[in-house]
Amino acid sequence: MREPFQVGLKLAATLHFLATENSYPSLQYSFRIEASTISKFISKVCKAIIVVYKDEVLHCPKTGEEWKEAAARFSSRWNYHNCVGAVDDKLIAMKKLPNAGFCYYNYKGFHSVVLMAMVDANYKFLYVDARAEGGASDGGTWSNCSLHDAVEEYRAEVPQPEPLPNDDQPVPYHFVGDDAFALRTSMI
Template sequence: MVEKLTPHLLKQFTFMREPLQVGLMLAVTLCFLATGNSYQSLQYSFRVEASTISKLISEACKAIISAYNDEVLRCPKTEEAWKEVAARFTSRWNYHNCLGAVDGKHITIKKPPNAGSYYYNYKGFHSIVLMAVTDASYKFPYVDVGAEGGASDGGT
């Protein structure tokens, strides 16, 4: 991943400072996405300021999307392509007539202004819903992010 993301994330050396290594930026981002730890917690784990982490996570996520979009987020468009997806589920998992595995996740957010209870979920916090479909090879042909947390992930 580091090799693939280096052209997107590599910063220039300046007289004032050395840029963060791409591997470190990726590690911080993946740790944040996997655990949901706060920037303050991550700053102690990785020895990077919380203010820097807040900027680099956004940059790294955009880089991951641009680098892997064509490879991973490819939704079938024809009937034959959907039949291929079902055939892979059958051959790999012995699960017939399946077009994808779907799941949702509530992502914690700060309450948006004037949002009322739209983003307040049944778990007791404000969130947006990430819903994703994966194929038999763990690739994501479809991802939706941003539905209000007040609607359950199952409803999304």
């Protein structure tokens, strides 16, 4: 029986795959590991990364005080007040699923899923959702993610509006996104 591949080699191959989106055959030549073997361990390494780093890396605010701390970081770093997070999405390429039709086919001409994410003022991920089909719009993806539902149903405990510095009119706490997101009280 052969020796198993070292954990560091599996991690390096996985990170290279995630960063470059190279194919398994391409990685095979870079890391001298058979493509079929790479295909077996990449998902396992990704799951291990999630298990180990999830709580440290992804911490979505759940209380009014945590949302206010996120807003304070936007205030101090960007001089932009009452903002609790910046949202956007990214198309993640994938192979066409059997019988999927055009559900995962996006406007850029390839099959994908949509990664919806929210970051804080320091670009740290606070929330990630990767369930939307590639053909979904930014606004549609936001409307169907669990964070949006929690905010709209008042389960997220986003604080009540407060005045901006040197003002007396209350302004709602809100998210920022690009022009693909509909303008709302909770989204600018």
